[in-house]
Amino acid sequence: MRExxxxxxxxxxxxxxxxxxxxxxxxxLADDQALxxxxxxxxxxxxxxxxxxxxxxxxDEVADAVETHDVDVALLDIEMPGVDGxxxxxxxxxxxxxCAVLMVTTFGRPGYLxxxxxxxxxxxxxxxxxxxxxxxxxxxxxxxxxxxDPSLAVDTLAAGPSPLTPREVDVLREALTGASVRAxxxxxxxxxxxxxxxxxxxxxxxxxxxxxxxxTVARDRGWL
Numbered sequence: 001m002r003e004x005x006x007x008x009x010x011x012x013x014x015x016x017x018x019x020x021x022x023x024x025x026x027x028x029l030a031d032d033q034a035l036x037x038x039x040x041x042x043x044x045x046x047x048x049x050x051x052x053x054x055x056x057x058x059x060d061e062v063a064d065a066v067e068t069h070d071v072d073v074a075l076l077d078i079e080m081p082g083v084d085g086x087x088x089x090x091x092x093x094x095x096x097x098x099c100a101v102l103m104v105t106t107f108g109r110p111g112y113l114x115x116x117x118x119x120x121x122x123x124x125x126x127x128x129x130x131x132x133x134x135x136x137x138x139x140x141x142x143x144x145x146x147x148x149d150p151s152l153a154v155d156t157l158a159a160g161p162s163p164l165t166p167r168e169v170d171v172l173r174e175a176l177t178g179a180s181v182r183a184x185x186x187x188x189x190x191x192x193x194x195x196x197x198x199x200x201x202x203x204x205x206x207x208x209x210x211x212x213x214x215x216t217v218a219r220d221r222g223w224l
């Protein structure tokens with residue numbers, strides 16, 4: 001009697017993207033400008049080991065998207081409406097998500113670099129970084145390495161840490177809107193006298209003459 005042949009083995013299912021060895025790194029892009037997101041996505045998708053699986057137009061969307069799409073590396077702009085990139089980074093860390101973060105921003109301000117690294121970013125580059133270097137930066141942060149724009153690193157060391165207290169930062173952020181002392185006091189639940197004291201201290205620390213100048217200098221240095 002002829003023995004029946006063994007059944008042919010079923011073909012192995014391919015590993016999910018980002019989960020198996022050699023699978024592409026899964027990326028999220030967060031930027032409030034659709035053209036910038038599209039350009040970055042087109043650039044990075046040309047790399048065989050990188051794939052853009054999610055995009056976000058504001059920081060509010062980032063943590064949920066990272067979790068939903070099992071993102072390996074999130075590329076975050078800093079200045080976005082609503083929740084900015086730095087707060088989005090903190091939310092990723094607060095949830096304990098295993099996702100490397102690379103800040104990619106137009107605003108290469110020294111204070112931003114310091115705050116981003118303190119919040120847990122692995123890298124910080126500017127948007128005009130050449131395509132090949134940007135792709136290499138993504139791979140590096142995915143490996144757990146630190147990547148920082150060299151010129152920005154030098155500027156940050158030269159500028160030193162922010163001298164502002166957290167409350168002075170709050171007051172200056174309100175001052176940037178052109179709000180009066182009384183309005184700032186109401187928004188922050190402080191007395192007008194306390195607001196004036198914080199503004200006076202910030203003006204001294206920024207070597208300026210008015211609260212508007214102090215707020216502008218602090219913003220341009222990335223302290224706000």
